[in-house]
Amino acid sequence: METIEQIKARIEAAAPGTRAEIVLNGSPANQPSLLLDCGHARAVAQFLRDDPALAFDYASNVTGVDWPEKTIKEKIKVKKMMEGVEKEVEEVCERKTPAYLEAVYHLYSMARKHGPLILRLRTENRADQVALPSLTPVWRSCEFQEREIFDLYGIHFEGHPDLRRILMWPEFTDYPMRKDYVEADDYEYEPTPHDAVLARARQHYPGGTPA
Amino acid sequence: MSASTLPSELAEPASDHQLLEVSLGPQHPSTHGVFRMDVSLDGEMVVKLKPVFGYLHRNHEKIAEKCSYLGSIPYTDRLDYICSLTNNWAYAMTVEKLAGLVAPERAEYIRVILSELTRLINHSALAGFLLQDMGALGTPLMYAFREREKILDLFESLTGARMMCNYMRFGGCRCDLPPGWIEQTRSLVANFPSFLDEFEALLTGNEILQARTEGVGVLTPQLAVNAGVTGPMLRATGVNYDIRKVDAYGVYGRFSFRVPLGERGDVFDRYMIRILEMRESLKILEQALRDIPAGPIIDPKAKLRNLRPKPGEAYGRIEGPKGELGFYLISDGGPNPYRYRIRPPSLINLTILEDMCLGQTIADAVVILGSVDIVLGEVDR
Numbered sequence: 001m002e003t004i005e006q007i008k009a010r011i012e013a014a015a016p017g018t019r020a021e022i023v024l025n026g027s028p029a030n031q032p033s034l035l036l037d038c039g040h041a042r043a044v045a046q047f048l049r050d051d052p053a054l055a056f057d058y059a060s061n062v063t064g065v066d067w068p069e070k071t072i073k074e075k076i077k078v079k080k081m082m083e084g085v086e087k088e089v090e091e092v093c094e095r096k097t098p099a100y101l102e103a104v105y106h107l108y109s110m111a112r113k114h115g116p117l118i119l120r121l122r123t124e125n126r127a128d129q130v131a132l133p134s135l136t137p138v139w140r141s142c143e144f145q146e147r148e149i150f151d152l153y154g155i156h157f158e159g160h161p162d163l164r165r166i167l168m169w170p171e172f173t174d175y176p177m178r179k180d181y182v183e184a185d186d187y188e189y190e191p192t193p194h195d196a197v198l199a200r201a202r203q204h205y206p207g208g209t210p211a
Numbered sequence: 212m213s214a215s216t217l218p219s220e221l222a223e224p225a226s227d228h229q230l231l232e233v234s235l236g237p238q239h240p241s242t243h244g245v246f247r248m249d250v251s252l253d254g255e256m257v258v259k260l261k262p263v264f265g266y267l268h269r270n271h272e273k274i275a276e277k278c279s280y281l282g283s284i285p286y287t288d289r290l291d292y293i294c295s296l297t298n299n300w301a302y303a304m305t306v307e308k309l310a311g312l313v314a315p316e317r318a319e320y321i322r323v324i325l326s327e328l329t330r331l332i333n334h335s336a337l338a339g340f341l342l343q344d345m346g347a348l349g350t351p352l353m354y355a356f357r358e359r360e361k362i363l364d365l366f367e368s369l370t371g372a373r374m375m376c377n378y379m380r381f382g383g384c385r386c387d388l389p390p391g392w393i394e395q396t397r398s399l400v401a402n403f404p405s406f407l408d409e410f411e412a413l414l415t416g417n418e419i420l421q422a423r424t425e426g427v428g429v430l431t432p433q434l435a436v437n438a439g440v441t442g443p444m445l446r447a448t449g450v451n452y453d454i455r456k457v458d459a460y461g462v463y464g465r466f467s468f469r470v471p472l473g474e475r476g477d478v479f480d481r482y483m484i485r486i487l488e489m490r491e492s493l494k495i496l497e498q499a500l501r502d503i504p505a506g507p508i509i510d511p512k513a514k515l516r517n518l519r520p521k522p523g524e525a526y527g528r529i530e531g532p533k534g535e536l537g538f539y540l541i542s543d544g545g546p547n548p549y550r551y552r553i554r555p556p557s558l559i560n561l562t563i564l565e566d567m568c569l570g571q572t573i574a575d576a577v578v579i580l581g582s583v584d585i586v587l588g589e590v591d592r
Contacts, residue, residue, distance in 0.1 A: 025523045025525075026523035027308070027309050027522070027523025028308065028311030028521075028523075029308040029309055029523065029526075031525060031526060057437065058436055058437075058439060060439060060441075060528070060535060060537060060554060061526065061528075061539055061552070063539055063550075063552040063554075065541065065549075065550050104539070106526050106537070110436050110450060113457050139437060139438075140562055141437070141438050141439020141440075141559055141562060142439075143562050144559065145559070152270075166264055167591060168268070169265065176270055176273060177270070177272065177273055181273075
């Protein structure tokens with residue numbers, strides 16, 4: 001298989017205007033991935049599938065990841081004038097990483113028996129701009145997996161033929177796999193909650209027991 | 212023939228022509244668990260079929276994000292509860308990739324032996340269930356389960372459990388083989404072909420089985436590849452893709468075995484592929500039992516409790532009995548995985564269920580679902 005740098009160059013030549021970025025992976029597995037911009041993702045996917053040398057005809061695994069806003073504390077060295085002498089001082093500065101939802105695609109080639117190539121797509125934020133292009137028109141295997149991401153993470157896949165909840169029931173409103181999901185006190189309605197359920201429910205009613 | 216030359220009653224359904232909607236399941240013996248198919252029928256013919264999932268959903272992935280890496284191993288047993296050891300292996304292998312551990316050779320041989328025994332269990336049980344779906348109540352399934360019991364006895368003497376084995380660890384295995392285990396397994400492997408011959412004499416040439424399966428639920432290789440179908444389902448369409456050969460993970464590169472391929476991709480080919488794969492598994496078992504070296508069974512560097520891999524991610528996959536079983540883990544340096552994802556072969560193989568069933572009769576839809584080989588513990592997670 002070509003290296004990920006070569007693939008990146010081929011993608012940018014094949015679909016002009018694509019912004020692809022290599023995301024390094026710190027683990028010993030050494031599986032770097034390609035971050036694509038949403039506008040060209042479908043065209044890139046088509047190219048990866050149809051190019052005879054790459055021939056990524058098989059999208060094995062499709063999954064979502066939730067990255068909420070995180071505050072990172074970093075120590076940086078700053079030069080400061082102290083008592084007339086220039087000194088290097090360590091200062092702690094805080095910076096916030098943007099929040100987004102991510103869809104990760106693991107591609108393999110059955111024809112050429114190579115892989116994986118890992119693609120990532122990121123939403124603008126986690127609240128209102130959560131749309132990504134669906135790759136189901138390119139690989140049918142994404143159909144149920146993108147539905148699952150929609151169900152559990154709330155990413156809206158544009159161009160998906162049948163975007164419905166798949167594991168949760170249709171009336172369910174939240175997205176359980178998000179990091180900030182708060183579990184329901186009582187998934188199955190108990191008219192008279194007791195024991196553990198009651199203890200959890202009481203936390204929401206500081207005045208007394210729930211009705 | 213173009214549409215204009217069709218008789219008018221075929222080109223357009225008559226006004227009194229009503230579709231019958233049937234909800235097949237969730238409590239139906241042919242759905243192999245709690246699974247439902249919303250079927251629209253035109254007479255006896257399926258014109259629409261939508262699978263409905265989630266009855267066994269417990270958000271395994273979220274629970275695993277709250278568990279330590281070690282704590283998730285027993286839970287992987289409960290995914291595809293027929294093949295708990297292959298689930299263990301896929302997870303242990305991914306953690307090894309993530310943390311940079313290497314299992315010793317003896318452990319890799321034990322893993323191969325156990326996963327091929329698991330494949331025997333899965334394929335023989337599937338053949339029994341498939342025949343059950345066709346109306347051969349009891350006999351083939353009991354024949355298959357008789358052999359499965361013998362393998363479960365081996366699992367019990369090794370791991371202490373018959374189904375929920377919780378045996379593999381990242382960096383190796385939990386305990387060494389008990390005395391006499393290899394000899395017992397060897398005699399099981401030597402006797403298994405006679406079961407397969409008996410099973411085939413009973414079933415393969417059977418006229419009813421052939422009538423119910425040949426030409427039913429045909430899947431084309433192009434669609435199978437595009438829809439991510441893996442395992443015996445894929446190979447029944449003639450696509451040569453077996454991860455044991457492609458990735459040669461573990462010590463699979465050392466064994467000589469063939470990959471059986473189908474021609475037509477119908478239910479009969481799927482049945483036959485599983486029978487042939489069992490015969491190939493026996494070859495692998497013979498070689499592995501012959502060559503298994505002595506030595507340690509776990510990497511001494513492997514830190515089971517409080518493992519904190521470096522930040523990063525890893526995707527590991529094995530050829531499970533049902534298809535490609537993959538795990539995708541992201542570590543943020545903490546004691547729990549930041550993201551824990553299972554690629555469930557059963558769920559993804561169901562993507563093309565509707566395509567295979569359209570135009571077939573409702574009775575065939577039951578057989579087609581049986582040939583996909585799903586376990587709902589894995590589909591719903």
